Amino acid sequence: MKIMVAVKRVVDYAVKIRVKPDKTGLETHNVKMSMNPFCEIALEEALRIKESGLALEVVAVSMGPAQCVDTLRTGLAMGADRGIHVEATGALYPLSVAKLLKALVEVENPGLLILGKQAIDDDCNQTGQMVAGLLGWPQGTFASKVVLDKENQVATVDREVDGGLETLSLDLPAVITTDLRLNQPRYATLPNIMKAKSKVIKKLTPQELKVEIRSDLEVVQVTEPPKRKAGVIVSSVDELIDKLKNEAHVI
Amino acid sequence: MSFRMRTGFFLQTRTGCGSTTGPVSRVLKYCNSRSLAVVPQGGNTGLVGGSVPVFDEVIINMASMKNVVSFDKVSGILVCEAGCILENLISFLDNQGFVMPLDLGAKGSCQIGGNVSTNAGGLRLVRYGSLHGNVLGIEVVLANGDVLDMLGTLRKDNTGYDLKHLFIGSEGSLGIITKVSILTPPKLSSVNLAFLACKDYSSCQKLLLEAKRRLGEVLSAFEFLDNQSLDLVLNHLEGVRNPLPPSMHNFYALIETTGSDESYDKEKLEAFLLRSMEGGLISDGVLAQDINQASSFWRIREGVAEALMKAGAVYKYDLSLPVEKMYNLVEEMRIRLGDSSKVIGYGHLGDGNLHLNISTPQYDDMILAQIEPFVYEWTSKHRGSISAEHGLGLMKANKIFYSKSRESVQLMASIKKLMDPNGILNPYKVLPHSLSYS
Numbered sequence: 001m002k003i004m005v006a007v008k009r010v011v012d013y014a015v016k017i018r019v020k021p022d023k024t025g026l027e028t029h030n031v032k033m034s035m036n037p038f039c040e041i042a043l044e045e046a047l048r049i050k051e052s053g054l055a056l057e058v059v060a061v062s063m064g065p066a067q068c069v070d071t072l073r074t075g076l077a078m079g080a081d082r083g084i085h086v087e088a089t090g091a092l093y094p095l096s097v098a099k100l101l102k103a104l105v106e107v108e109n110p111g112l113l114i115l116g117k118q119a120i121d122d123d124c125n126q127t128g129q130m131v132a133g134l135l136g137w138p139q140g141t142f143a144s145k146v147v148l149d150k151e152n153q154v155a156t157v158d159r160e161v162d163g164g165l166e167t168l169s170l171d172l173p174a175v176i177t178t179d180l181r182l183n184q185p186r187y188a189t190l191p192n193i194m195k196a197k198s199k200v201i202k203k204l205t206p207q208e209l210k211v212e213i214r215s216d217l218e219v220v221q222v223t224e225p226p227k228r229k230a231g232v233i234v235s236s237v238d239e240l241i242d243k244l245k246n247e248a249h250v251i
Numbered sequence: 252m253s254f255r256m257r258t259g260f261f262l263q264t265r266t267g268c269g270s271t272t273g274p275v276s277r278v279l280k281y282c283n284s285r286s287l288a289v290v291p292q293g294g295n296t297g298l299v300g301g302s303v304p305v306f307d308e309v310i311i312n313m314a315s316m317k318n319v320v321s322f323d324k325v326s327g328i329l330v331c332e333a334g335c336i337l338e339n340l341i342s343f344l345d346n347q348g349f350v351m352p353l354d355l356g357a358k359g360s361c362q363i364g365g366n367v368s369t370n371a372g373g374l375r376l377v378r379y380g381s382l383h384g385n386v387l388g389i390e391v392v393l394a395n396g397d398v399l400d401m402l403g404t405l406r407k408d409n410t411g412y413d414l415k416h417l418f419i420g421s422e423g424s425l426g427i428i429t430k431v432s433i434l435t436p437p438k439l440s441s442v443n444l445a446f447l448a449c450k451d452y453s454s455c456q457k458l459l460l461e462a463k464r465r466l467g468e469v470l471s472a473f474e475f476l477d478n479q480s481l482d483l484v485l486n487h488l489e490g491v492r493n494p495l496p497p498s499m500h501n502f503y504a505l506i507e508t509t510g511s512d513e514s515y516d517k518e519k520l521e522a523f524l525l526r527s528m529e530g531g532l533i534s535d536g537v538l539a540q541d542i543n544q545a546s547s548f549w550r551i552r553e554g555v556a557e558a559l560m561k562a563g564a565v566y567k568y569d570l571s572l573p574v575e576k577m578y579n580l581v582e583e584m585r586i587r588l589g590d591s592s593k594v595i596g597y598g599h600l601g602d603g604n605l606h607l608n609i610s611t612p613q614y615d616d617m618i619l620a621q622i623e624p625f626v627y628e629w630t631s632k633h634r635g636s637i638s639a640e641h642g643l644g645l646m647k648a649n650k651i652f653y654s655k656s657r658e659s660v661q662l663m664a665s666i667k668k669l670m671d672p673n674g675i676l677n678p679y680k681v682l683p684h685s686l687s688y689s
């Protein structure tokens with residue numbers, strides 16, 4: 001079996017996000033970009049499945065500008081066998097990414113497609129669900145545990161839902177999206193970085209995959225959330241009640 | 252009786268546009284007239300007891316002087332009050348696209364005034380040099396309350412004796428620093444960090460030499476720790492994991508590069524690391540792929556001091572030594588002490604600075620007698636310094652002769668006498684007791 005993993009290049013988790021002065025989006029110039037942490041977890045899971053002998057190949061795929069190759073290189077250095085980069089320069093929204101992924105799945109025929117549950121830049125949490133819908137595959141989202149049964153071609157997925165844990169059984173091929181507690185991703189070791197040098201990253205375009213990138217969304221304006229006002233310390237219970245009544249109007 | 256004066260109280264007297272230095276000046280003037288001893292206190296993170304009152308000194312805590320006075324985006328010159336916490340300055344500058352030329356494990360608490368007073372070195376000295384180079388000016392209050400305005404913002408100024416250098420590293424014994432002007436380099440966007448394993452000390456040393464030669468223009472830190480240090484961190488600090496599979500590595504090195512071109516820098520570092528691995532200088536290693544990973548590697552190096560504190564009693568030595576001899580001392584110490592204690596070595600290899608630490612379940616005079624004066628004599632014999640970056644404070648004041656000649660120390664005592672005739676500024680610190688109270 002082959003596993004396909006989608007990895008996204010995003011503003012590094014530890015960087016303080018800044019909105020561009022013209023409010024058209026986030027400042028990404030001179031800002032550290034890294035692999036989306038949920039995608040790292042997705043890749044780690046794929047690698048563990050492969051290492052346990054249940055898969056033969058892990059293919060990392062990424063969509064976006066030329067620098068996505070750096071993110072794919074990180075994926076290869078973690079242990080992915082090869083990479084595919086779909087070069088697209090404009091804004092990419094979840095539906096377009098899902099269509100591209102569907103097209104790639106049709107070329108590669110993986111038994112499992114693993115994605116992060118969301119990317120930390122736009123926090124959309126849509127791509128996995130959309131691609132499962134487009135492919136007509138079962139989906140196990142927010143996975144915190146994945147167990148594969150090779151013989152019966154079934155994946156058992158524990159997912160973190162509001163009420164606790166839910167366990168699903170998915171017939172393969174299937175889509176899984178990963179939650180934070182699924183695993184702890186490995187570091188890129190020097191021997192693996194060395195091996196990654198000879199691994200291939202194939203470049204494709206949306207045209208080659210016959211996907212039209214059309215934006216159904218229009219971003220009107222990006223602004224920072226309003227700043228939280230500093231709290232006040234009151235000197236007595238009476239003052240607190242007075243403020244709750246007459247200033248906050250909550251009691 | 253010892254009592255605590257808080258600057259919070261002083262600063263309430265501050266006037267709209269005037270400086271906040273006035274209160275410090277008035278306190279010193281008063282204390283001097285009454286011969287009351289004072290201890291300047293920054294973030295209290297110093298490691299040699301410099302900020303600790305010994306008998307009845309008045310504590311002058313600088314925490315309320317925490318304002319940035321000005322920042323010039325063209326020259327990168329920051330002028331700020333002495334009580335600014337280093338980490339706050341780091342984030343202030345980050346917003347402006349600049350960095351502080353120093354960084355150290357205690358950044359969350361230590362103050363720039365404390366850093367300048369101890370001439371702190373830290374993790375980036377190999378790149379940006381010492382505070383003697385980066386501090387362009389200071390404002391300082393003398394023992395008699397006079398305010399000395401040397402708050403220059405010039406890179407070059409050869410007019411007479413450069414007095415600010417007397418205050419950099421004099422640990423509050425000559426005056427209280429109230430403001431600092433410091434040259435800050437622009438922040439470069441591409442930072443890479445590798446955590447590496449080396450089989451022996453000689454490989455670490457060769458790796459340093461190679462790194463300086465081949466990564467010169469981007470090298471920003473070269474730190475090392477032995478496997479005993481790593482074990483201590485893994486055992487005593489929560490949430491720290493070994494980036495490498497547990498195995499027989501004896502030494503670990505952190506190499507950081509800072510440059511302006513992400514892909515060029517990374518390629519250069521990778522090529523360097525791979526070559527060093529093929530050449531056998533590195534036996535294994537990992538390269539941080541994002542800031543989070545980099546922080547977790549730094550946490551290991553920066554966490555050694557904290558882990559030592561949790562492990563029990565600790566005898567700390569901060570030594571400058573010729574790099575090639577540095578680790579011999581750790582090994583000799585291990586032989587001397589046998590199983591009675593854990594001897595660990597780590598530090599700023601790039602600067603020839605060893606942190607030798609001896610960790611024991613509790614303080615024990617028998618063990619101390621095995622360590623001292625051996626460690627000082629050894630250092631002195633190899634023409635090292637018995638205090639590379641922490642200063643002398645209370646704990647090492649009497650050891651100064653291991654590193655400085657009698658004549659130099661005598662001149663220091665004369666300077667002290669001239670500037671602080673009543674001996675009110677941080678007494679019992681820095682200079683040997685035999686000289687300062689004769």
Ligand SMILES: Cc1cc2nc3c(=O)[nH]c(=O)nc-3n(C[C@H](O)[C@H](O)[C@H](O)COP(=O)(O)OP(=O)(O)OC[C@H]3O[C@@H](n4cnc5c(N)ncnc54)[C@H](O)[C@@H]3O)c2cc1C
Nearest residue numbers: 293294295296297301356362364365371372373423428640
């Ligand atoms: C975890 C940890 C890591 C460290 N790492 C390093 C390191 O890598 N490199 C390094 O060099 N040091 C290191 N140190 C020690 C270092 O000296 C201090 O952390 C720091 O520089 C002291 O600043 P502070 O504000 O805490 O000063 P304090 O400890 O409060 O004072 C230090 C000395 O300076 C004097 N002083 C303080 N403020 C003033 C002032 N405004 N005017 C005049 N005198 C003043 C005090 O009287 C005292 O003598 C480390 C310490 C810790 C706890």
